[in-house]
Amino acid sequence: xxxxxxxxxxxxxxxxxxxxxxxxxxxxxxxxxxxxxxxxxxxxxxxxxxxxxxxxxxxxxxxxxxxxxxxxxxxxxxxxxxxxxxxxxxxxxxxxxxxxxxxxxxxxxxxxxxxxxxxxxxxxxxxxxxxxxxxxxxxxxxxxxxxxxxxxxxxxxxxxxxxxxxxxxxxxxxxxxxxxxxxxxxxxxxxxxxxxxxxxxxxxxxxxxxxxxxxxxxxxxx
Numbered sequence: 001x002x003x004x005x006x007x008x009x010x011x012x013x014x015x016x017x018x019x020x021x022x023x024x025x026x027x028x029x030x031x032x033x034x035x036x037x038x039x040x041x042x043x044x045x046x047x048x049x050x051x052x053x054x055x056x057x058x059x060x061x062x063x064x065x066x067x068x069x070x071x072x073x074x075x076x077x078x079x080x081x082x083x084x085x086x087x088x089x090x091x092x093x094x095x096x097x098x099x100x101x102x103x104x105x106x107x108x109x110x111x112x113x114x115x116x117x118x119x120x121x122x123x124x125x126x127x128x129x130x131x132x133x134x135x136x137x138x139x140x141x142x143x144x145x146x147x148x149x150x151x152x153x154x155x156x157x158x159x160x161x162x163x164x165x166x167x168x169x170x171x172x173x174x175x176x177x178x179x180x181x182x183x184x185x186x187x188x189x190x191x192x193x194x195x196x197x198x199x200x201x202x203x204x205x206x207x208x209x210x211x212x213x214x215x216x217x218x219x220x221x222x
Contacts (some may be wrong), residue, residue, distance in 0.1 A: 016083075083142065087119050089120070090121070101166045105119060112210075115211045118170070127150060130152075137191070150173070180192035184199050
């Protein structure tokens, strides 16, 4: 599972709906272009996934994605000082094969944390899910300016527990970094524990970290 930093125009899914009142103007967010989707790449393997997962580019992009969400939530907090929880919206129209896994991932996260909730919308949303082939596996991608999507790679989702892949990538949206040296019980260890790992649920430390980051409707500095 990787996290891409920069993408070409053909690989962008643009955030169309912002987190709360007044954010569209603040972020300059527009709706996704019709047919816009990540360009397919050759299918990869566990070695190629691991190489990118452990790269500095992946680590830098991980932070960039979350910082884009930070800016959005800061604007929401400004517009609604009393808000205690944030709703992050997403759409799945470009990932029809993974709707079940995405729904499970949403259920897992919504039952695990209190200060932020995920909610599906029919179009637009704060981020979108896409599906296809990519030699580097599944990832959360951003251009660093409040726009992003989660890409779910077919082959990787056949090799690894698909709900774990989806839940892991969604963890990036909520602010968690990769930690591939962790055990299977740690969701953000991603592909580190190998294909036999079936856990798709964040552990106590990960749940606590997300609630800390999103406490009182405001995303904290990591």
